[in-house]
Amino acid sequence: MAAPDPTASPPRLARWLRVAVIGRNPKVTLGRALVLAAVCIVVFKFILLPARVEGISMLPTYQDHTMAFVNRLAYLWHPPRRGDVVGIRLAGMHVMYLKRIVGLPEETVAFRNGHVFINGKLLDEPYEKLPCDWTLPPVKDGPDQFFVVGDNRSMPPGEHVFGRVERDRIVGKAVL
């Protein structure tokens, strides 16, 4: 019986599998994989922070146990704006609050019968879909503070984390 010829080309299926897994040129594939990994690490660690949403205080905009991204470059050229949903860091950035900005620096924010009043004027909140009956006295933001609150104000205020936050705690704008 003749021994198999080592120089013979591999079977067609094996060749196809090899091309599918590592490409025609393994060096090029390795280079591409490294570039992809580097891009992913830079993007998802420094620019778009992927985050898992936990909790119901941003309903119905963000559902519990869904994904969101926090764009850290959003406020490089302009300050946070009213209506933006932002990530707010605690001691670090592995756990953040996700809240909506309703009050800007130096503004007075009040809740009356479930409506937000900024400097005494009713704030139009198209994102607010759930019933709310909060009535809370006015609070004035400091020169570098924003007033943030979740969208789900159907829950009692005692169970909802909201209030004034310093600018430097705002990590970025939530997107997607």
Place this chain on the structure above:
Amino acid sequence: MKILLRLVLAAALVALGLWLWSALFPSPEKIIRKRLAELARDVSFSAGEGNLARLAGAEQVAGFFSTNVEVRLDVPGRVRHRFVGREQITQAALASRSETSELIVKFPDVNVSVAPDKQSATVDLTVEADVSGRRNAIVQEMKFTFQKIQGRWLITRVETVRTLSQDISRPAPRLEAGNLAIRAVATGLSVCIFAATPVVSNG
């Protein structure tokens, strides 16, 4: 070739020496981080713990604190407590073990600032507590003060940090909370990020 080999060997020796030095003489920050990791492990408990284990666990927790420790928990609308002394810490740890069947505590973010004299330190950290029966973890920012007492780093003060200042009137304190926290996944490739698994890594 010989020179290259010698250089590699020298570099490896230097690296080994540095590693040994840091392992034998850890910095205060490293010691404090280790203490906090141990504290998180000891505060946590699982269901089915016996009475003796409960007591031992509570005693172990108290061992992280100085005798005159002061703990101020003040989360408007949720909890307001003040403990003074190790005895009260033990009691609180025991109470938490009897009121809840399971508790898992983590400190995902820890910032340590050691004083120039290296005898005290302040730690700003995030506490993440998974309590049995709750759908979502409780998160709270806290500040710990450590002091080196008789060669050991002990906690002398614990206080809550108000991430969002709320000086508007709130309803009576309750333990239940409905806050929304998001966990940022620090690093990961796109495949990991979009996978259905929860937080890939808190590190």
